[in-house]
Amino acid sequence: MKGFTPYYAVIFTTVRAEGDLGYAEMADRMEALARVQPGFLGFETARSEIGISVSYWKSLDDIARWKENAQHLEAQRTGREKWYEHYTLRICRVEREYGFNRDPQE
Amino acid sequence: MKGFTPYYAVIFTTVRAEGDLGYAEMADRMEALARVQPGFLGFETARSEIGISVSYWKSLDDIARWKENAQHLEAQRTGREKWYEHYTLRICRVEREYGFNRDPQE
Numbered sequence: 001m002k003g004f005t006p007y008y009a010v011i012f013t014t015v016r017a018e019g020d021l022g023y024a025e026m027a028d029r030m031e032a033l034a035r036v037q038p039g040f041l042g043f044e045t046a047r048s049e050i051g052i053s054v055s056y057w058k059s060l061d062d063i064a065r066w067k068e069n070a071q072h073l074e075a076q077r078t079g080r081e082k083w084y085e086h087y088t089l090r091i092c093r094v095e096r097e098y099g100f101n102r103d104p105q106e
Numbered sequence: 107m108k109g110f111t112p113y114y115a116v117i118f119t120t121v122r123a124e125g126d127l128g129y130a131e132m133a134d135r136m137e138a139l140a141r142v143q144p145g146f147l148g149f150e151t152a153r154s155e156i157g158i159s160v161s162y163w164k165s166l167d168d169i170a171r172w173k174e175n176a177q178h179l180e181a182q183r184t185g186r187e188k189w190y191e192h193y194t195l196r197i198c199r200v201e202r203e204y205g206f207n208r209d210p211q212e
Contacts, residue, residue: 009115009117009196009198011115011117011160011200013150013160017208044119044156044158045154045158046152046153046154046155046156046157046158047152047154048151048152048153048154049152050150050152051152052150052151052152052158052160054117054119054158080206080208084206084208085207085208085209086205086206086207086208087205087206088203088204088205088206089203089204089205090115090200090202090203090204091200091201091202091203092115092198092199092200092201093198093199093201094117094196094197094198095197095198095199096196096197097194097195097196097197098194098195098196099192099193099194099195100186100190100192100193100194101191101192102123102186102190102191102192103191
């Protein structure tokens with residue numbers, strides 16, 4: 001996303017509640033839905049003790065629109081009711097980006 | 107870190123090379139070292155297919171100083187030589203932060 005700087009990142013750090021309770025299916029669905037929103041640039045996710053998911057966007061307006069998406073609002077509500085013990089959401093402006101590739105042909 | 111906004115985040119997204127090759131020991135050592143640097147605010151890490159580590163800092167100067175720390179420079183060099191197939195490092199300004207806790211007494 002280097003050509004896009006400055007762009008925006010949403011860092012979503014979570015501690016899950018016990019049990020799946022539909023979480024995995026929702027997570028896949030929300031990722032697929034985010035990918036087709038205007039201004040979407042990318043998505044990365046990893047989980048061990050905590051989960052960290054980062055979505056990247058062209059503008060703050062794109063993030064605001066995604067936040068208000070009806071299916072996403074429903075997922076946010078269920079997240080607070082069932083899926084998460086704790087979460088922190090941070091809206092960030094990506095100022096600079098550096099990359100490294102072992103195999104430069106890639 | 108809510109009281110600190112705006113503050114700064116370094117999002118480090120990695121794809122590991124095969125084998126440990128001293129990686130786990132170095133990762134623990136670098137986390138401990140980061141925690142005692144000036145301006146350090148927090149650290150979060152998770153790994154599944156990819157790894158995402160985010161460190162939080164009071165200022166861009168604090169990040170620049172940490173980048174130039176001698177032991178950290180050595181870790182960065184070994185990272186490119188042995189530990190990582192690929193990485194992306196993003197320097198971000200955290201504009202807003204929201205939190206949720208299931209148990210408000212926590």
